[in-house]
Amino acid sequence: MKLIITLLSIFSLSAIAPVQAAERYIDDNLFIYIHSGPSTQFRIMGSVNAGTPVDVKQWDKEAGFAQIEDDRGRVGWVDANYISETPPALTQLPLVQQELEETKQVLAEIEQSNNQVLLDKAHTIEEQGVQITNLIAEKDLLTQEIDTLKLSNETLQTRLNNQSEDVQMQWLIRGGAVLGAGIFLGLIIPFLPRRRKKDPHWT
Missing domain, CATH: 1.20.5 (Single alpha-helices involved in coiled-coils or other helix-helix interfaces)
Structure with a gap:
């Protein structure tokens, strides 16, 4: 009988394992109750609001509870399902x-x-x-x-x-007129009567 009690005690102690203090947060419930032990059968010490940072002291995996210290310095047990590593x-x-x-x-x-x-x-x-x-x-x-x-x-x-052509035409006409006049004079002059000189032997 004593052996059975000893084994149960060892098992209970192994189930409640201390952990290094780490900051966690209370999950999105409005609040949860803090108990004096790892069960709802233990005395209610107060409540913790959602989003409150807490330090986890140890876990009771069998009971599903965690021992925490809240921002007011209270140490007690809460349901581990409401403990989160990230802020809610x-x-x-x-x-x-x-x-x-x-x-x-x-x-x-x-x-x-x-x-x-x-x-x-x-x-x-x-x-x-x-x-x-x-x-x-x-x-x-x-x-x-x-x-x-x-x-x-x-x-x-x-x-x-046009002016150049007119000038050339005028020059051509003038040249033709001069040429015609020259030819005319050349033809007429030989037929013109000449004045006879007086014979000095005539008296």
Whole structure:
């Protein structure tokens, strides 16, 4: 009988294993009760709110309880199912909301910056479009002026050619007239009567 009691005691002691102190958190329940021993049959010492950081002293795997020390310095046993290594969502929610707001702010700034860049590009494209339109209009105007100058040049060249032909014709006519007059005089002069000289022997 004593042997059985000794074996049960050893087994109970091995089931309650001390652990190195580590910070854990009470899970998402609103609160859990702290008991004086590793069971709900032990006296309730108080309660711990969700998200409270606690130090785990030891685990009773058989009973499913953990001995903890809360932020008020109380040492007692709680249901191990409500012990978590990460902060519960209830306590992380404000941080997540803050990060969400910061992310929204950054995205809004990026969007505003992108909109400004797009607006500047659109304005630049519009200005370039106006400049291109003006350059095309100037090119068309210069083309018209060049065509007008070409036409005027051709007209002047035609007049100059006509004047040159007129001058040549006038010179030809004048030369022909002079030549005709010379020929006429050459033909007429021999037939003109000459004055006879007085004979000195005549008295």
